[in-house]
Amino acid sequence: MFDVIIAGCGPTGAMLAAELRLHDVRVLVLEKETEPVSFVRIVGLHIRSIELMAMRGLLERILERGRQRPAGGFFAAINKPAPEGLDSAYAYLLGIPQPVIVHLLEEHAIELGVQVRRGCAVAGFEQDDEGVTVELADGEQLRSRYLVGCDGGRSTVRKLLGVGFPGEPSRTETLMGEMEVGVPQEEIAAKVTEIGETNKRFWLRPAGVGAYSVVVPAPRVSDRAEPPTLEDFKQQLRTIAGTDFGVHSPRWLSRFGDATRLAERYRVGRVLLAGDAAHIHPPIGGQGLNLGVQDAFNLGWKLAAQIRGWAPETLLDTYQAERHPVAEDVLDNTRAQMELSSAEPGPQAVRRLLTELMDFDEVNRYLIEKITAIGIRYDFGAGPDLLGRRLRDINVKQGHLYGLLHRGRGLLLDRTERLTVGGWSDRVDYLADPTAVLDVPCVLLRPDGHVAWIGDDQHGLDDHLSRWFGKPAN
């Protein structure tokens, strides 16, 4: 009997597993593939995800494997640098391939005691009042108290749950792969520049020793799960560029579409959805992995609280209440970015206008805060602007604020030195006179770094400790 079974060891599943283990939850991750996938899909981690890594002590090892690049130029790839003074200690893009992120997150989860079983596909489940019986493709049955589907856009868990996945189907098809080429680099560069003027979905770029990353539009196929062949790439390259560049020796080949869909519910009883299983959208702006990892960060401590028995009654449902609107917003901004990337004269005119508007600092800042997810404010009710937002990393007496959040617990920053976390001290840490940087007396942080309360009175604090951390221990 496990506490939680997670279907899928992609970035979302691995992050969730690690977050649960911080609270001693018994976690099993079931992954369909026998080996980690090698597809290099992502541009990198945006600011909020980099912050999450810092909050769990993972940043150093991730920085070693990635490249820091300037933030900016994300929205519809409009080439504008980020405005000065973004509200983060980590105001950059961390370029790092998806397989490396997944490897590091899985390694971290295993170090914390997570079991990962590869070559095990979830094929069915049944839930009752006490738990979920999960059936694998080979007929084996396993039992857990909760099941979370982190099994990607074609999620088996979501389909079996019968949760609606409304939205727009894919309108375009794109082939993407890594392979060797048989012509000189200059010849490729000239052709790519020429075609790139009008076709934003075509590129050949060097990708490590001897290989090129190739992206080329393709006709729609009836079965999108069917992997493309090298011949498909050659044919499309000839159609669009007039040459296949002598491509050969592929390392991996894949395809992706631009469907936009959002699950109607993130939870049905003891079964939940996170990451691509809950939402899909075109990759423009590079947000999908970031969004999934942030779902996991929001869900982890809440599900752990439920299992450990201290969760207030409605805590687990705040996962959907907080994360569904965030995904809705990401879907909408990718729809807008796709329109702005169309070669039609109307969208091109709007693009030129937005490019001009982005010279206004506030417009540029608003868009970058959206894409990097540092602008998110959860609805915790009326209060100062900081309430519901995440607090940036700040210097405190003990070093860095985020360094105090590694264990995934709540934290009270108390400048008055009069308050106490009392009966909640098994879940919430206390820091007296933390910093002169804060211009409010006391701040209560949730384990995900969002501001749950601002004030200076014990009564108000106790109310909010109960709201987020349940009943005090005796």
Ligand SMILES: Cc1cc2nc3c(=O)[nH]c(=O)nc-3n(C[C@H](O)[C@H](O)[C@H](O)COP(=O)(O)OP(=O)(O)OC[C@H]3O[C@@H](n4cnc5c(N)ncnc54)[C@H](O)[C@@H]3O)c2cc1C
């Ligand atoms: C071309 C491209 C570029 C992208 N660029 C970016 C980018 O720059 N930035 C960004 O943030 N995002 C980007 N994305 C999106 C990103 O790749 C996804 O959002 C991300 O992989 C979602 O992570 P996930 O863990 O939710 O799902 P996945 O990565 O899909 O992982 C799901 C896992 O579940 C496993 N699984 C499936 N079914 C089962 C089952 N029945 N039982 C057990 N295991 C199962 C799968 O094998 C897989 O390992 C891009 C996507 C594409 C296609």
